[in-house]
Amino acid sequence: MRDAAQPQPDLGGFTLAHARPGNPAIMAVVNRTTDSFYESAVTAEQAIAAVETAVDEGANIVDIGGVRAGRGRDISIAEEIDRVCPVIEAVARSHPDVLISVDTWRHEVAEAACAAGAGMLNDTWAGVDPELARVAAGHDAGIVCSHTGGLPPRTDAHRNRYGLSAGEVVDRTLEGVIGLAEAARNAGVAAEKIIIDPTPDFGKNSYQSLRLLRGLEAFVQTGFRVLLAISRKDFVGEAIGDVAPDERLSGTIAATALSVAKGAAMIRTHDVRATADAIDVALAITGDAAPKHTVRGLR
16 A cells, blocks of 8 residues: 555546536446445455456546445455455556545544555545544545435435435535535645535435526536536435336436536436436537537538
């Protein structure tokens, strides 16, 4: 492992500066778990192979996680480190052009992951461990500031209360992520390395998650880059009907294209190639990118 005392720069050819509205980055989900809701890489070898596939299909960032977001058996800090760090080390060696993110809420795991080669901390549980931002600052790493409505880690949304106004979930979520972003800056994280994530489905029902996406411009207008982790989530399945995660790809792609058009700078996904295609078409329609192959009508 690298010396944990030495701050690490953005790794390789892709940095957070490259991800922006009009040029969104693709963050591939790599779950080094046994019980994730959609896909798991049970062994380190499977996780490394999943990274290879994701990079080949167009991922700029890989988000490596060792603990299922939802309920499940307890995973100790040591076990989480053992799950993610060997994968991070291997990816840092084989893909220096890819930014490595670690999905964790625990500063001990974040410290070990940054020492192993991670350049970004995806704090899915909204700053429940305030030391996480200090780890990011100490390693010159990026950090994702999310919103969970006050839920502790690994719990499910249940009868949350945002008031009677349809827009209150937007206001409360915006207030939450901005507060965490300010805390990260106070801890020493550079502003350009702070990402905000409205976090649909976490502490929110499907109506509230959909309302967040309708109001996505409010998050973009903060000046922080916006990450959306919407891949195959429950609100997508409920928008379609009673649809299981393995049948939610088309719905996810629709949400992805709309979110990119609204200014999302990063899309976290299980399906890199389909997401890359959706982004290409969305940006061609908005005029932020040209079509990649234009011969129709010219022959």
